[in-house]
Amino acid sequence: MMAPFSHTATGKKAAMALRSQLAQGAKFLLGLWMAGVIVAMFVIIPQYEGLGDAGRIIIMHVPTAWVTSLAFVVSGVFSALYLFRRRVSDDASAVAAAEVGFLFCILATATGAIFAQIVWGVFWNWDPRETSILVLLLIYAAYFALRSAIDDDNRKRRLGAVYNLFAAVTMPFLLFVAPRLADSSLHPNCAFIQGSQCDGITLELSGARIGLLGDSKLELKSLERQGDLVVADVNVTRPGYQVENHRPSFDLASGKPADRPEFDGEQFMLAVEQVDLATGTARLNIEAPGSGLLGNSRTLLTFFASMIGFTALFVWLYRLRAQLLMGEEWLAQRERTYGFPS
Amino acid sequence: MDFLANPSVAIYTAMAVALVVWVAIFAYLLRLDAQARELKRRMEQVPGEQTAPRATLEAQRSSE
Numbered sequence: 001m002m003a004p005f006s007h008t009a010t011g012k013k014a015a016m017a018l019r020s021q022l023a024q025g026a027k028f029l030l031g032l033w034m035a036g037v038i039v040a041m042f043v044i045i046p047q048y049e050g051l052g053d054a055g056r057i058i059i060m061h062v063p064t065a066w067v068t069s070l071a072f073v074v075s076g077v078f079s080a081l082y083l084f085r086r087r088v089s090d091d092a093s094a095v096a097a098a099e100v101g102f103l104f105c106i107l108a109t110a111t112g113a114i115f116a117q118i119v120w121g122v123f124w125n126w127d128p129r130e131t132s133i134l135v136l137l138l139i140y141a142a143y144f145a146l147r148s149a150i151d152d153d154n155r156k157r158r159l160g161a162v163y164n165l166f167a168a169v170t171m172p173f174l175l176f177v178a179p180r181l182a183d184s185s186l187h188p189n190c191a192f193i194q195g196s197q198c199d200g201i202t203l204e205l206s207g208a209r210i211g212l213l214g215d216s217k218l219e220l221k222s223l224e225r226q227g228d229l230v231v232a233d234v235n236v237t238r239p240g241y242q243v244e245n246h247r248p249s250f251d252l253a254s255g256k257p258a259d260r261p262e263f264d265g266e267q268f269m270l271a272v273e274q275v276d277l278a279t280g281t282a283r284l285n286i287e288a289p290g291s292g293l294l295g296n297s298r299t300l301l302t303f304f305a306s307m308i309g310f311t312a313l314f315v316w317l318y319r320l321r322a323q324l325l326m327g328e329e330w331l332a333q334r335e336r337t338y339g340f341p342s
Numbered sequence: 343m344d345f346l347a348n349p350s351v352a353i354y355t356a357m358a359v360a361l362v363v364w365v366a367i368f369a370y371l372l373r374l375d376a377q378a379r380e381l382k383r384r385m386e387q388v389p390g391e392q393t394a395p396r397a398t399l400e401a402q403r404s405s406e
Contacts, residue, residue: 020379027375031368038364042357053353320371320378327381 027316034309040302048299054118057111058294059302063310065108065133069175071101071314072140076168079161088329089322091157094164095147096321100314102140109133112187129179129187136174139167187288200273200285213286220282223275228253230275232282236263248284250275260287 041059048055078094081087112130113123124130146163150156179187201211203220210219217237224231231249238244241264249258250272260269274283294300346355 027372031364031372034364034368035361038360039357042353042360316371316375320375323378323382324374327378327385330381330385 026312030309030312030316033305034313037302037306037309040298040305045299045302046296048296051119054115057115058299059306061108061111061115062303063306064104064111065175066307067310067314068101068105068108068136069171070311071097071104071318072168072171074318075101076165076171079164079168082157082161083165088157089326091161092325092329093318093322094161096318096325098140098143098164099321100318102137102144104310104314105133105137105140109137127187128181132174132178136171139170139174143167200271200283202274202281202283205280213284216286218284220284223277223280223282225277229258230272230277230282232272232275232284234270234284236270238263246270248272250282 037059041056045056045059047053075094075097078090078097082090082094109130112133116125116127116130117123143160143163147156147160150159201213201218203209203211203218205220205223209221210217212218219235219237221233221235224233226249228251229249230252231247234246234248236244236246244264246261246263247259248261248270250256251258252275257271257273260271262269269287271285271287272282273285275281294303345351
């Protein structure tokens with residue numbers, strides 16, 4: 001009668017040992033993977049034209065921001081599960097994910113500020129993107145403050161979970177929507193996810209030659225072919241500025257924008273992204289420095305490798321932190337049961 | 343040490359610094375992970391384990 005039981009127990013033990021070994025192997029693989037991403041970031045991906053080495057920061061900056069959003073969603077889900085099932089482990093996972101998300105949010109803000117210092121000349125200029133991420137940081141700082149302000153464990157968990165659900169709802173708006181609603185942001189929103197102004201505007205010499213792009217009025221005056229280059233003569237009217245004349249160009253041989261003139265006193269650039277001389281049409285766009293960073297295939301591959309690595313790192317970190325929180329809870333419970341710290 | 347900031351070497355210097363930072367963080371995480379696993383193992387062992395003699399606990403409770 002004992003044989004089947006011991007057989008099952010041995011099998012279970014062996015499966016657990018195998019699982020533990022696989023988990024250890026995955027952690028070492030993650031260590032090597034991230035080291036590879038760092039090497040690729042500095043050595044394999046090319047410099048971005050106009051930004052030099054500063055463009056490389058996208059390999060760290062965007063994945064940390066992505067992990068932030070993922071972490072806050074995971075945290076919100078565990079908070080909902082806690083309210084539904086009232087399991088302490090769900091609350092520990094919610095707190096752990098929020099803490100890791102908060103850490104990655106700080107990293108995304110810091111790497112963004114470094115990029116801003118190099119490219120915009122200032123660490124912080126209250127760009128819509130900077131402002132919204134600061135608000136998000138404050139919302140989650142308040143979550144931790146709320147939890148630490150309540151002594152009763154059950155009350156703390158319940159109120160924390162409810163607050164966390166509200167916080168998670170604000171996250172997509174603050175990270176993805178609000179920065180794209182702003183007409184004037186220096187943040188290169190078009191680097192990966194298409195924003196509202198990523199497609200530019202198509203103007204036609206014999207038709208609609210005037211159009212609005214954000215809060216700027218663009219007028220296409222002429223298209224002139226100079227060898228392989230097509231030079232567009234464009235008047236730009238921006239609120240509070242005199243009419244500016246720019247001559248961006250397009251390289252027919254490479255099929256890419258050639259000269260992108262900068263606006264007076266600002267770093268936005270005017271680019272001709274597509275041209276058709278037969279119909280006299282040109283697609284114009286206003287780009288922030290860093291737009292199209294992921295156009296290069298080596299950069300794109302390194303970027304995706306970094307996204308995968310950071311996601312795996314998040315999973316490891318939040319589970320580890322949740323385990324430690326459960327350990328704390330276990331010690332506190334022992335103390336309550338036996339009346340003295342063990 | 344000035345050669346480390348030389349434009350042709352600076353990118354490798356930055357890479358080396360980033361790698362050292364990552365290795366340090368990773369080693370710390372592995373150590374923390376091992377400690378957490380040990381803690382978990384002890385937590386799972388506890389139901390059948392008595393950390394203090396029952397008689398002592400009862401004596402303590404009766405004196406309260």
